[in-house]
Amino acid sequence: MNRKFKVGLIRVLTTEDEEVLQSHGKQIMEYFPELEVVTKCIPDQYEGIHSPELGEIAIPKIVETARSFTDVDMIIVSCADDPGVAEIRKVLPDIPVTGGGETTVALALKYGSRIGVLGITDYAPQAYMRMIPEQMILGRPEGVHSTLDLMTPEGKASVLKLGMKLKEQGAEVIALACTGLATIGIAKDLEKETGLPVIDPVMAEGMFAYFEYLRKK
Amino acid sequence: MNRKFKVGLIRVLTTEDEEVLQSHGKQIMEYFPELEVVTKCIPDQYEGIHSPELGEIAIPKIVETARSFTDVDMIIVSCADDPGVAEIRKVLPDIPVTGGGETTVALALKYGSRIGVLGITDYAPQAYMRMIPEQMILGRPEGVHSTLDLMTPEGKASVLKLGMKLKEQGAEVIALACTGLATIGIAKDLEKETGLPVIDPVMAEGMFAYFEYLRKK
Numbered sequence: 485m486n487r488k489f490k491v492g493l494i495r496v497l498t499t500e501d502e503e504v505l506q507s508h509g510k511q512i513m514e515y516f517p518e519l520e521v522v523t524k525c526i527p528d529q530y531e532g533i534h535s536p537e538l539g540e541i542a543i544p545k546i547v548e549t550a551r552s553f554t555d556v557d558m559i560i561v562s563c564a565d566d567p568g569v570a571e572i573r574k575v576l577p578d579i580p581v582t583g584g585g586e587t588t589v590a591l592a593l594k595y596g597s598r599i600g601v602l603g604i605t606d607y608a609p610q611a612y613m614r615m616i617p618e619q620m621i622l623g624r625p626e627g628v629h630s631t632l633d634l635m636t637p638e639g640k641a642s643v644l645k646l647g648m649k650l651k652e653q654g655a656e657v658i659a660l661a662c663t664g665l666a667t668i669g670i671a672k673d674l675e676k677e678t679g680l681p682v683i684d685p686v687m688a689e690g691m692f693a694y695f696e697y698l699r700k701k
Numbered sequence: 702m703n704r705k706f707k708v709g710l711i712r713v714l715t716t717e718d719e720e721v722l723q724s725h726g727k728q729i730m731e732y733f734p735e736l737e738v739v740t741k742c743i744p745d746q747y748e749g750i751h752s753p754e755l756g757e758i759a760i761p762k763i764v765e766t767a768r769s770f771t772d773v774d775m776i777i778v779s780c781a782d783d784p785g786v787a788e789i790r791k792v793l794p795d796i797p798v799t800g801g802g803e804t805t806v807a808l809a810l811k812y813g814s815r816i817g818v819l820g821i822t823d824y825a826p827q828a829y830m831r832m833i834p835e836q837m838i839l840g841r842p843e844g845v846h847s848t849l850d851l852m853t854p855e856g857k858a859s860v861l862k863l864g865m866k867l868k869e870q871g872a873e874v875i876a877l878a879c880t881g882l883a884t885i886g887i888a889k890d891l892e893k894e895t896g897l898p899v900i901d902p903v904m905a906e907g908m909f910a911y912f913e914y915l916r917k918k
Contacts, residue, residue, distance in 0.1 A: 675916070
């Protein structure tokens with residue numbers, strides 16, 4: 485038996501709660517049983533990244549965390565903004581590195597040329613800006629500013645309402661632009677509500693990790 | 702136990718050789734053991750599709766073949782030109798349908814913005830024209846006009862030489878533009894030769910079938 489393909493996953497949210505910490509890795513291992521995911525989070529950033537400034541502060545910490553993995557076949561920065569992905573590639577050129585944003589956008593492009601981008605910030609994550617600057621329809625759910633707001637019935641209703649609005653504006657597919665939306669598993673509800681394919685960033689990260697595994701096999 | 706996710710796969714090459722017929726389905730089931738692939742080929746087209754005219758002739762036969770599947774969860778047209786994919790979507794709106802072209806292009810976009818397109822025709826398949834018209838660097842290996850030419854040492858050398866040329870022209874990733882190139886398993890050799898990621902259309906089709914399976918689960 486070959487050993488499993490080992491993925492080092494970086495959470496950009498500091499947490500001591502083991503369940504929160506492991507949630508993305510656990511989802512990916514459920515989707516792709518061939519993968520073994522080891523998770524670490526960056527230090528001293530309990531609010532995660534929800535502004536460009538917080539992204540800047542996080543990047544050196546993300547690179548340091550990437551370097552601290554030993555014996556992994558791949559690294560995922562589990563955030564839709566792909567913070568530090570380019571920087572890690574420079575310091576660890578021999579290992580595949582990806583993030584939640586570029587993987588979500590790539591999968592979304594299979595499903596349509598006009599892409600509804602549904603996140604919790606007023607700016608689009610960098611891969612969305614780079615890969616689909618003119619194909620993007622950007623929205624933020626009313627009243628939702630953090631993943632905590634998504635846990636309430638009002639927050640969830642607001643996300644579904646925005647999904648319908650993006651569809652009315654011409655979106656052929658919805659790309660979630662925050663891994664927090666993956667954590668709460670809203671993709672399925674959004675698909676039901678809108679009838680559009682919805683791309684979940686944590687599933688997207690996992691897809692490309694599995695793709696790297698197949699290509700290396 | 703749930704039953705497996707059943708994929709109806711259409712070969713656009715008529716063949717009575719069971720091994721040739723099943724080769725794409727077999728590859729996909731090896732990559733993704735959760736999928737069950739049932740293969741059919743279109744009638745009376747022993748040369749497959751290697752010109753726009755042959756594509757036109759094939760489309761009604763492909764749609765008819767798609768309609769003949771019973772009890773499948775998804776349909777794949779296993780050809781980099783995605784012939785009939787749009788037409789099948791119209792007549793079978795309740796089932797996911799995809800092809801080798803759009804899936805290969807979507808995966809390639811994760812790896813770079815300048816995409817080397819390596820096929821065996823002088824024209825690019827339609828998804829490549831639609832999705833990456835300005836990001837494409839097109840090439841055809843010298844002396845190679847059909848998949849048969851690829852089986853010779855000269856043919857293979859010619860493919861590897863073209864891979865290097867596409868890299869020199871700025872390609873950051875190579876998207877194979879013919880499933881015949883997947884059949885002969887050249888992606889791995891091309892990756893070794895060029896150092897670039899190479900996207901194999903049969904693997905790409907399988908990736909998106911697995912993605913549909915995960916989304917439905």
